[in-house]
Amino acid sequence: xxxxxxxxxxxxxxxxxxxxxxxxxxxxxxxxxxxxxxxxxxxxxxxxxxxxxxxxxxxxxxxxxxxxxxxxxxxxxxxxxxxxxxxxxxxxxxxxxxxxxxxxxxxxxxxxxxxxxxxxxxxxxxxxxxxxxxxxxxxxxxxxxxxxxxxxxxxxxxxxxxxxxxxxxxxxxxxxxxxxxxxxxxxxxxxxxxxxxxxxxxxxxxxxxxxxxxxxxxxxxxxxxxxxxxxxxxxxxxxxxxxxxxxxxxxxxxxxxxxxxxxxxxxxxxxxxxxxxxxxxxxxxxxxxxxxxxxxxxxxxxxxxxxxxxxxxxxxxxxxxxxxxxxxxxxxxxxxxxxxxxxxxxxxxxxxxxxxxxxxxxxxxxxxxxxxxxxxxxxxxxxxxxxxxxxxxxxxxxxxxxxxxxxxxxxxxxxxxxxxxxxxxxxxxxxxxxxxxxxxxxxxxxxxxxxxxxxxxxxxxxxxxxxxxxxxxxxxxxxxxxxxxxxxxxxxxxxxxxx
Amino acid sequence: xxxxxxxxxxxxxxxxxxxxxxxxxxxxxxxxxxxxxxxxxxxxxxxxxxxxxxxxxxxxxxxxxxxxxxxxxxxxxxxxxxxxxxxxxxxxxxxxxxxxxxxxxxxxxxxxxxxxxxxxxxxxxxxxxxxxxxxxxxxxxxxxxxxxxxxxxxxxxxxxxxxxxxxxxxxxxxxxxxxxxxxxxxxxxxxxxxxxxxxxxxxxxxxxxxxxxxxxxxxxxxxxxxxxxxxxxxxxxxxxxxxxxxxxxxxxxxxxxxxxxxxxxxxxxxxxxxxxxxxxxxxxxxxxxxxxxxxxxxxxxxxxxxxxxxxxxxxxxxxxxxxxxxxxxxxxxxxxxxxxxxxxxxxxxxxx
Numbered sequence: 109x110x111x112x113x114x115x116x117x118x119x120x121x122x123x124x125x126x127x128x129x130x131x132x133x134x135x136x137x138x139x140x141x142x143x144x145x146x147x148x149x150x151x152x153x154x155x156x157x158x159x160x161x162x163x164x165x166x167x168x169x170x171x172x173x174x175x176x177x178x179x180x181x182x183x184x185x186x187x188x189x190x191x192x193x194x195x196x197x198x199x200x201x202x203x204x205x206x207x208x209x210x211x212x213x214x215x216x217x218x219x220x221x222x223x224x225x226x227x228x229x230x231x232x233x234x235x236x237x238x239x240x241x242x243x244x245x246x247x248x249x250x251x252x253x254x255x256x257x258x259x260x261x262x263x264x265x266x267x268x269x270x271x272x273x274x275x276x277x278x279x280x281x282x283x284x285x286x287x288x289x290x291x292x293x294x295x296x297x298x299x300x301x302x303x304x305x306x307x308x309x310x311x312x313x314x315x316x317x318x319x320x321x322x323x324x325x326x327x328x329x330x331x332x333x334x335x336x337x338x339x340x341x342x343x344x345x346x347x348x349x350x351x352x353x354x355x356x357x358x359x360x361x362x363x364x365x366x367x368x369x370x371x372x373x374x375x376x377x378x379x380x381x382x383x384x385x386x387x388x389x390x391x392x393x394x395x396x397x398x399x400x401x402x403x404x405x406x407x408x409x410x411x412x413x414x415x416x417x418x419x420x421x422x423x424x425x426x427x428x429x430x431x432x433x434x435x436x437x438x439x440x441x442x443x444x445x446x447x448x449x450x451x452x453x454x455x456x457x458x459x460x461x462x463x464x465x466x467x468x469x470x471x472x473x474x475x476x477x478x479x480x481x482x483x484x485x486x487x488x489x490x491x492x493x494x495x496x497x498x499x500x501x502x503x504x505x506x507x508x509x510x511x512x513x514x515x516x517x518x519x520x521x522x523x524x525x526x527x528x529x530x531x532x533x534x535x536x537x538x539x540x541x542x543x544x545x546x547x548x549x550x551x552x553x554x555x556x557x558x559x560x561x562x563x564x565x566x567x568x569x570x571x572x573x574x575x576x577x578x579x580x581x582x583x584x585x586x587x588x589x590x591x592x593x594x595x596x597x598x599x600x601x602x603x604x605x606x607x
Numbered sequence: 608x609x610x611x612x613x614x615x616x617x618x619x620x621x622x623x624x625x626x627x628x629x630x631x632x633x634x635x636x637x638x639x640x641x642x643x644x645x646x647x648x649x650x651x652x653x654x655x656x657x658x659x660x661x662x663x664x665x666x667x668x669x670x671x672x673x674x675x676x677x678x679x680x681x682x683x684x685x686x687x688x689x690x691x692x693x694x695x696x697x698x699x700x701x702x703x704x705x706x707x708x709x710x711x712x713x714x715x716x717x718x719x720x721x722x723x724x725x726x727x728x729x730x731x732x733x734x735x736x737x738x739x740x741x742x743x744x745x746x747x748x749x750x751x752x753x754x755x756x757x758x759x760x761x762x763x764x765x766x767x768x769x770x771x772x773x774x775x776x777x778x779x780x781x782x783x784x785x786x787x788x789x790x791x792x793x794x795x796x797x798x799x800x801x802x803x804x805x806x807x808x809x810x811x812x813x814x815x816x817x818x819x820x821x822x823x824x825x826x827x828x829x830x831x832x833x834x835x836x837x838x839x840x841x842x843x844x845x846x847x848x849x850x851x852x853x854x855x856x857x858x859x860x861x862x863x864x865x866x867x868x869x870x871x872x873x874x875x876x877x878x879x880x881x882x883x884x885x886x887x888x889x890x891x892x893x894x895x896x897x898x899x900x901x902x903x904x905x906x907x908x909x910x911x912x913x914x915x916x917x918x919x920x921x922x923x924x925x926x927x928x929x930x931x932x933x934x935x936x937x938x939x940x941x942x943x944x945x946x947x948x949x950x951x952x953x954x955x956x957x958x959x
Contacts (some may be wrong), residue, residue, distance in 0.1 A: 128825075181747065185745050185747060186745065187744065187745070202753075279641060330853070364809075364812075372751060373750075373809075374809045374810075376749055376809060377749065377801070377806055377808070378799070378809065380749075380806040382746060382806060384805070386805075386806055387693070390630065409750050477795065591825045593794060593798065593816065595792065595794040595797040596782070598800070598805075599781060599782070599797050599800075600778060601775055602733055602736070602737045602800055602803075602804070602805075603733065603736055603740070603774035603781075604740070604774060604775060604778055605774060605775075606740065606741070606769055607759070
């Protein structure tokens with residue numbers, strides 16, 4: 109059967125997006141494949157479609173629970189019933205149940221920490237694995253912007269599973285990161301597909317303002333004038349909420365905030381309202397957007413500075429999936445770079461904290477073998493955040509198993525953390541540099557990924573010149589809805605079949 | 608004033624408590640804590656309808672509301688350190704309750720176990736019908752709980768009506784139900800419903816659209832659900848479809864685990880003292896259990912613990928003193944024990 113036929117039948121699309129067909133053909137030919145496809149181009153289709161042509165199960169390793177959940181739901185929405193998201197959301201009973209019946213599923217999403225369990229791994233070994241997918245594969249590299257220690261073990265697991273056909277997917281990877289991915293996964297021979305990170309239909313604009321207050325005022329102005337729908341990204345839940353309220357007060361009607369602290373029911377409703385065009389604007393944290401298929405987002409504004417160019421590209425990549433012109437606006441005021449520095453530091457344990465732990469461990473040598481049981485105590489003692497603890501525990505455990513002395517372990521950790529922190533600082537500086545340059549912003553991003561800008565793009569960026577009016581509202585429609593709500597009419601529309 | 612409706616509810620509770628309980632008994636009541644003390648207090652002070660109406664209320668929030676009310680002299684501390692309502696507070700309370708009364712159908716205690724599930728089922732059913740009507744199969748369900756999905760599947764299989772008629776029947780039944788709902792607009796529920804191409808509002812959005820404060824909106828939302836459940840429950844023959852939506856929902860009042868054990872032993876014919884010995888608990892704890900049973904088990908006979916004579920005199924005294932304070936009643940009939948008084952009040956306390 110032709111790939112296009114399956115695409116139409118299973119997914120309802122008439123044609124592939126750039127890159128998809130090449131990647132799919134590659135794995136179907138039995139070759140492990142490393143693919144870099146920019147955000148917003150339909151990465152998940154690359155493993156979904158082959159799933160229907162290969163015999164056996166597709167295992168998808170996904171780093172973020174919310175992302176995994178979204179992707180699994182997306183498949184179910186498409187009418188696929190044999191999907192399971194195997195993660196800590198499941199109750200103990202559900203885990204046991206689905207583990208027993210694992211072979212009944214076609215698509216098995218699994219979080220890396222679940223692979224630690226012997227029982228899970230043993231079950232996986234019994235399957236016929238058609239395709240082993242590592243999503244967000246850059247998390248494997250210590251030099252990637254989103255390193256996850258759990259990902260380091262994936263290579264070992266792949267070996268234990270008998271080196272199944274593998275697909276590593278990422279949206280952003282520098283050449284070093286790409287090499288790291290192959291090495292860590294023990295992929296010896298593979299096809300590689302690297303597509304440009306560039307999204308020519310998204311114009312780039314940085315606005316320099318003098319203060320926080322001015323940024324807020326500018327936000328009101330922009331959201332009044334820009335053609336929606338749009339998203340504004342914040343680094344904090346509180347700010348996202350407050351700003352949504354602030355904008356409402358200034359007459360921006362259909363706006364809501366969205367963040368991880370909301371109830372599940374409300375998150376679904378707000379997300380669906382946005383997709384169905386009942387809202388024009390979302391004030392969000394980075395929790396919003398992953399796995400959300402909305403084609404016509406016209407603008408993305410950043411109110412806070414992201415921690416690296418990679419996540420910035422991910423977030424602005426949610427605009428313009430329909431290929432129409434869209435704009436990404438970055439609001440900067442002096443001092444804004446302080447917040448990302450603080451966030452970066454809070455992710456890595458510092459030297460003083462490590463000394464505390466070292467002292468305590470020396471007095472309590474008995475706990476060394478099963479450190480995780482003392483998490484609460486150690487965290488209380490040293491003030492490690494959850495992320496810091498995760499990083500600490502993992503690397504301690506590995507080094508301890510190698511038989512290193514405590515002194516040595518902590519020395520190595522300190523050095524390593526220094527390097528990590530330094531690389532995070534550099535990433536932030538990179539963003540800062542990008543804000544401050546007076547050369548083409550697109551060119552700058554591309555060169556970060558060893559790419560060159562090849563075509564001339566209209567409305568490229570604020571440096572090359574862009575026509576702001578191009579992105580403003582054409583028809584000044586007032587909110588005509590919701591003037592009169594009649595519950596009987598609504599109920600009727602919901603329940604009574606139309607003609 | 609709208610924003611502070613939760614404060615008014617706290618004030619209302621304080622008035623009912625008559626200075627006999629701490630402020631945190633209100634927290635437990637509104638959160639729906641399932642302890643003997645909270646459950647007995649809810650009955651004793653006629654606050655059952657507010658049970659578990661604000662599950663999210665935190666200690667901090669309650670403290671803030673309380674401090675604020677004290678500053679405005681709506682409440683003051685009495686001699687044993689409990690808050691009581693002041694004349695000024697009474698005036699405010701009356702004023703607000705006149706404009707925004709507690710809906711008559713609100714009955715937190717009776718429905719606290721089933722309200723969430725009922726809403727889950729109803730909202731998912733409406734969404735599914737709406738999409739079926741529009742021949743639309745790809746959508747995100749508003750409810751994620753697998754138990755609710757399972758229920759829906761079996762409901763559609765066994766409803767006994769053709770698929771395209773389920774919506775019409777449900778519509779008619781809802782309309783008929785809502786006819787008798789006089790103090791709340793059905794919009795508090797319908798605005799929240801999701802269907803094909805129209806996503807329901809969140810509680811916050813619905814409150815805003817209706818011009819209500821969030822707390823008052825919440826009370827109305829719950830009361831409207833309670834009303835539906837009551838309406839269908841009282842006359843299931845008239846609402847066959849809705850009756851199925853309610854089927855299997857546990858409306859029976861739960862006993863605490865420990866009380867359950869005591870109840871079993873009582874049924875085996877053991878006395879309170881024997882049970883205390885066997886369970887290695889204090890006699891007073893077992894007495895608490897017996898009071899809980901009197902509150903919750905209809906037909907639970909209290910005469911083995913209080914003679915009919917004493918029952919009558921306690922009722923008489925309670926009526927005369929017009930107080931729910933055990934101390935006052937005891938002063939009138941010194942021959943009665945506290946346990947006996949509590950038991951009688953539990954049995955005949957509310958609305959009888």
